[in-house]
Amino acid sequence: MxxxxxxxxxxxxxxxxxxxxxxxxxxxxxxxxxxxxxxxxxxxxxxxxxxxxxxxxxxxxxxxxxxxxxxxxxxxxxxxxxxxxxxxxxxxxxxxxxxxxxxxxxxxxxxxxxxxxxxxxEKKDNPANFGKGCPRHCICEIPGQVPCSGVVSLPNHMRGKYIFAKD
CATH class of the missing domain: 3.40.30.10 (Glutaredoxin)
Known part of the structure; x- marks a missing residue:
């Protein structure tokens, strides 16, 4: 070097x-x-x-x-x-x-x-920031994102359980 x-x-x-x-x-x-x-x-x-x-x-x-x-x-x-x-x-x-x-x-x-x-x-107001201490708790609160899986389950074509399962 x-x-x-x-x-x-x-x-x-x-x-x-x-x-x-x-x-x-x-x-x-x-x-x-x-x-x-x-x-x-x-x-x-x-x-x-x-x-x-x-x-x-x-x-x-x-x-x-x-x-x-x-x-x-x-x-x-x-x-x-x-x-x-x-x-x-x-x-x-x-x-x-x-x-x-x-x-x-x-x-x-x-x-x-x-x-x-x-x-x-460090604390720039970025709409992509989420979590504790930010305006949004979860990314699902941002418009256009997939809702929380605890509230609404994902469609089957988006779940690995159904995509990768070999019948």
Whole structure:
């Protein structure tokens, strides 16, 4: 499998990408991270980019993610909002976990909001849904379907007992 080659191939698995916890608010349109490939105070930014950037891109398909390498003396993150505002986050000498937790507090949706959005997406009003918690208890309540066999028995030509019986 060619996708399992290279440094840390786990980053390219679907399970790893779905495990990301950084889901940005809808206001965030562009996310940029600036760091250098050398230097001790840039190490957290490099690690953050290596481990968490694929998850950010997967979880936020409508957000443009840009990395700038070797263009700044100190690492930082800049976020551009939909109303034209922008803000900077200093990540100088921070570990990847500190950067992750800070971003989760500042520009990400809360866990409660993510749960409620997942429930809304899951519970679509589809007329084909039936059972407990849906508007219809049984599929026989939908017009055009065969009635319940407990109420009306099926015609003999639709019953396997008569079709497959060998006399």
């Amino acid at each position: 060619p996708f399992m080659k290279g440094s840390a191939p786990i980053r390219r698995t679907l399970k790893y990408l779905e495990a990301g916890k950084l889901v940005f608010k809808d206001r965030v349109k562009i996310f940029t991270i600036n760091y250098n490939t050398r230097g001790d105070h840039h190490e957290g930014a490099r690690d953050f980019t290596f481990w968490y950037l694929p998850q950010i891109q997967y979880k936020n398909p409508d957000v443009q993610v840009v990395t700038f390498k070797n263009m700044t003396p100190s690492p930082f993150i800049r976020c551009y909002m939909d109303n034209g505002t922008q803000f900077l986050i200093d990540i100088d000498s921070k570990t990847k976990e500190e950067v992750h937790n800070h971003l989760k507090k500042i520009i990400c949706k809360s866990d409660e909001q993510l749960i409620s959005e997942a429930e809304i997406l």
